Amino acid sequence: MxxxxxxxxxxxxxxxxxxxxxxxxxxxxxxxxxxxxxxxxxxxxxxxxxxxxxxxxxxxxxxxxxxxxxxxxxxxxxxxxxxxxxxxxxxxxxxxxxxxxxxxxxxxxxxxxxxxxxxxxxxxxxxxxxxxxxxxxxxxxxxxxxxxxxxxxxxxxxxxxxxxxLTEAVGARHVIGVAQGILMERYGLDVDRAFEALRRRSQDGNVKLRGVAEHVVEHRSLPGEDAVG
The missing domain is CATH 3.30.450.40 (GAF domain)
Incomplete structure (x- = not known):
């Protein structure tokens, strides 16, 4: 060369x-x-x-x-x-x-x-x-x-x-963690139940888990709900 x-x-x-x-x-x-x-x-x-x-x-x-x-x-x-x-x-x-x-x-x-x-x-x-x-x-x-x-x-x-x-993965984990904390504080859930609520709404709505978490962070509730059942 x-x-x-x-x-x-x-x-x-x-x-x-x-x-x-x-x-x-x-x-x-x-x-x-x-x-x-x-x-x-x-x-x-x-x-x-x-x-x-x-x-x-x-x-x-x-x-x-x-x-x-x-x-x-x-x-x-x-x-x-x-x-x-x-x-x-x-x-x-x-x-x-x-x-x-x-x-x-x-x-x-x-x-x-x-x-x-x-x-x-x-x-x-x-x-x-x-x-x-x-x-x-x-x-x-x-x-x-x-x-x-x-x-x-x-x-x-x-x-x-x-x-x-890697940056996107770190960002996703962060926003999901924040959303879990909001659901735990607002609805009295433990960590596992809060994550399950996010996961279930993600599957039911065919929306990425991060998208559901971002909605929770912005609106302080799951998409389409005012409370967790």
Missing amino acids: DASLARDLATAARAMADQPDLQATLDTICRQAVAAVGADACGLFLLRKGTAHAAALSDPVLRAAEQAQIEAGEGPCLDTLRLTRTVHVADLRDERRWPHWSPRMVELGWLSVLSVPLVEGDRTSGTLNLVARAPGGFTGEAVEAAHLFAEHAVLALAAARTATS
Whole structure:
């Protein structure tokens, strides 16, 4: 690996790891990808319930291009997600695989694209969609850099998701504990009965336990009740 590329990747890895939340990590991944690969812009696609969505953009000017890909239901990111392989197009003016999306990209002024999969374990969870305004915007060295960068991005993304899950879990436990205390104080319940009241209402109403607890904290009663039976 070229020494300068190694330094750039190390800098990018530190920047991606040093973010306060998941969205900040996603935004940083896009910005750092542009610098590391030499692109003009980057969009990050993630799968949510089987559907691709643009989770972050390095530049809002790219939004129309990414939205066009989703609306057309075709394009390099969708192919990358489906096939788990890199898609590189040197000149979209000559590209025929995506008859609706490619002309729209050319119209918007983006002529070359490099889509790299983000592979977590045995699944592709997203893609980096790097674009350039000039044809032939990505050399062989740029493609290699994109692959190496994607490996760092996956690690940063996994760490951010874990941190987010832990934060949400701690928050949920806290609000459930507060709700239990309210039910215990107001209705004379013990800890187990207070939790059972929350759990039963969660199941009966098909509402997450945290949602029931938040209602109790706000209204000082279970949803739909003024007293515990």
